[in-house]
Amino acid sequence: MLNVVGCLVETHDLRLVVLAAATCGLSALTTVCLVDHARRTAAWVQVGWLAVAAFAGGSGIWATHFIAMLAFAPGVPGGYDLGLTALSLVLAIALVGAGVALSVSVGGRAAAWAGGGVVGLGIAAMHYTGMAAYDVAGHKAWDPAAVAASLALSVLLGGAALSARPGGRGLARQLPAALLLLLAICGHHFTAMGAVTVTPDPTMAVSEAAVPNAWLAVAVALASFTILLMAGAALALDLRDRRHAQLEADRLHSLANAAVEGLVVCTGDTVVSANRSFAKLAGRPQAGLPGSSLSAYLPGEATRLLMAGHPERPVEVELRRADGTLIPVEVIMQPVEHAGRPHYAVAVRDLRARRQAESRIAFLAHHDALTGLANRASFGQRLDLEMRAADVGGRKLAVLCLDLDRFKEVNDLFGHAAGDAMLEAVARIVSAELDGTQTMARLGGDEFAVLMPCEHATAAGGLAERILEALRAGRAEGGGPSIATSIGVALYPDDTRERAALLNFADTALYRAKSEGRGTYRFFEARMGAEVHERRSLEHDLRHAVARGEMELVYQPQTEVGTGEVIGFEALLRWRHPERGHVPPSVFIPIAEESDIILRIGEWVLREACREAAGWPRPLSIAVNVSAVQIHSPDLVGLVHEVLLGTGLAPGRLEVEITETALISDPNRALLTLRQLKAVGVRVAMDDFGTGYSSLSNLRSFPFDKIKIDGSFTRAVDTNEQTAAIVRSVLGLGRGLGLPVLAEGVETEAELGFLAAERCHAVQGYLLGRPSPIAAFSRHTHGIVRQDAA
Structure with a gap:
């Protein structure tokens, strides 16, 4: 430190030292302002401002150094190598640019410290x-400790400068960072100058190509002028930022006007300002609101006390x-500072x-959203009331349960929009048949109910008809599919005096109507309960x-007539109930099939049969029956493909058996499914041939690989012509x-x-073999003779 002080006092012109410090300070402030401005810009604009900051900072560091060098008087002749002098300027600009770019583009405290460190290295x-x-007529010697100290000063203070948080207003907000950067530059320079000792040597001469101090002074003057220009630019940016701040305040005012909620700033009961939304709510021009009384819009002492007693709460x-009308509003009051004085915002x-939405929600709580009918909960409440009224008046009460026939097929074939249209049509048509004493409800899905007070059961039957x-x-609407329904009727108190049982009995009668041909109605009878249960x-x-x-699965062998050899098995499903056997x-x-449980059971049968067949050494075929519900399921083909891949069974060994009746409801979909199964490699057989409809047409239209004659034709074939x-x-x-036939x-033996x-x-x-567990046929599947059979 004594060397540094001695160098500064004894070998430097203090006037030029002060000039160097001033140039350095101006450069540091300019650089910090430009970096701060660059942080608030984006994309290519930010790159431009970072380049300007690099030039200002680098040239400022360079000018500071060489002004201080002009002040340096070691007492021996000297000059400056032009190439290295230019290189020093390039290094300063490049490293300062790299440091500020790292600090700004990456962001964060760590990046700011790292970028400042790079500036210190610059x-x-x-x-x-x-x-x-x-270039001096003498020898230069360096003190390593002082050199290390100068490096540490520049790196640490440079990092601190770029990581410093701006504070205050205008240029003053940048002063802490600028001061740290000034200390980094000046501290490094004079510490480093204190590290060098120049020893005169008369035998050494300064190079004739060296730039004399006069020319260096011109270069330094140009650099200083550039710094002044940069400082002017930084000042202009600061002024522009102030204008932007004012514009931002105007924008906030515009945003307040754009707010959907009404906003009012008041002092006491006097309105200071209000936005456009509040003016619209109040029905007054916005310009006439300042100076008016808040109590004119929110009348009543109780209102103001309520607001004051619950600040910041709605x-x-x-x-x-x-115009004097009252509208419901929600207000929140909060204390604020406006123009330096306390106010409150409302x-x-x-x-x-x-409120309209709440009314809608209350309606939906008791009504069906699609049809507008009463829902299950509302129907239950009305049923309780009507049952009590029937008890008092000595009347009967009929509950009619309606269920649309084949509604799932409507959704599958025509889409859910058509299904919704059908439900709306049912609600409209049936409601038109009811009088004011009767209530209709949608209980869920395609299930409806009608509540009818009546004197005799015949009246309920007449309504059903x-x-x-x-x-x-x-x-x-829109000419969609025809509407068909079945109806079940239960009577109170003839059938039961309990609400749950009454609905259950009506549903039981509905099931009987469906099972007896659909499109009709049935009254509940006591014997129905046991059957439905x-x-x-x-x-x-x-x-x-x-x-x-x-x-469990049992298997029945399929035998070739000519050779007597087993060529495959049909998998047959059995249910061993723990109580029913x-x-x-x-x-x-x-x-x-009626409850769609067949999809889950059918998947299990397919997986189990394919898994079993895949383990047979002999590649016998395995036949699996597929119901109509499965054929019309869009997931069947994907399931078959996934099971074949999972079990490793060759597709050609799997035979899917389908009855003719499974093709009737939707022939096009069935045909598509069968073609997709054939594309996978699976064989398709027509089961129970001759017992369905349009058999010859089905053989021509569908891609069958085999015909199976139903057992009713095989029995007594040898005696019945x-x-x-x-x-x-x-x-x-x-x-x-060209189709093989299996009987x-x-x-x-005669057959x-x-x-x-x-x-x-x-x-x-x-x-040829009764349906049995597959182990009973191991000699066919594995070529093994069972011991008990031997």
């Missing part, structure tokens, strides 16, 4: 390059408009839309049968179409002999 690089350019009151929100006739004549109990247990492991497929399969003629015709049809239900004589391809029946 100060050092410029200084020592400039000292290398100094309070619902009424606002008086200029935000006013119009509640009319919210009128509803059915009106729905037959009506159509959904039994069916629903089975349906409930069936939903969990797969998960509980109650389902074996439930026949003829009982649970229809229930599964009519049956024999039918079987011969089917076998001839198969040969003509089911073969139980006697087998007849089929062999008629060249039937394959047979299946009790004679």
